[in-house]
Amino acid sequence: MIFLTVGTQLPFDRLVKTVDQLAQKYHLDVCSQIGDSDYQANAMQSAKFFAPDELDEQFRQSELIISHAGMGTIINCLRIRKPLIIFPRLAQYQEHRNDHQLDTLNSFSNVKGIYTARDEQALEALLSNYQTLQAPDGLDTPERDQLTQYILSLATA
Template sequence: MIFVTVGTQLSFDRMIQAVDEWAATSDEEVVAQIGPSGLKPLHLKYQQFLTPDEFTAYMDQARAIIAHAGMGSILTALQLQKPIVILPRQAALNEHRNDHQLATAGRFRETRGIHVAMDETELLAVLQNLNTLSASDGVGPYASAALITTIRDFIEGRSV
């Protein structure tokens, strides 16, 4: 099963439409959380919103995740060692208030297990190769000791 999530604040119809188009030609079961959208996908099971328990269950069951470039979805996929395909929302397309998701996507472009698509064409190309996508090696639930020390030094005015 492939799980798709757009987060909870805004709809992301551009991504859902592209995934729905791909799902029409795929044998994969696709389940999507589509947010506050009027869109009615034809080729995937969907709900606007999920409870935290439902979200966790779908993330656990999925063999791959497709998501906006939200940190919650990315970190959860990394922790679960699931491949994640991200498509960042764009402020110019009225999908978000600013372009922080473009920055997030750029930062994670070379990270194992995170597969970045910058537009629908790239998304469809990545999805055509879904069976070959690598997963992450996992991340721990806490920051590394080195990061904590660096932050502590910065806060306390020591050179970083």
């Protein structure tokens, strides 16, 4: 199953409609959290919001997450090692007040397991072959472990 989330603050109909159309075209099993939107999904299950425990369960059960470029979702996917496609809200479509989500997208564009879709065509290319997308390595890195061990050694010296 694929899980689409648009966060809790703003609706994101452009993303929801696009994923709904692609779910129909590619016969994808998609569950979505669409926020405060009036859009009626045709090819995917949808709910405006999930309770926190239900949301956690959706993340755990999903093979892939699709989201706006929200830091909470990005960090969660890294933590639980789920592949993520991020699709930014854009000011030109009045989806946000500025294009800070493009900055977020650019910052994560080279992170393993995080896939960036700048437009609907890029999203379709990723979704049409989503089974090949790799999961992230998580938030732990060898460098972080080395630094932690070094700091601990100073504390015991």
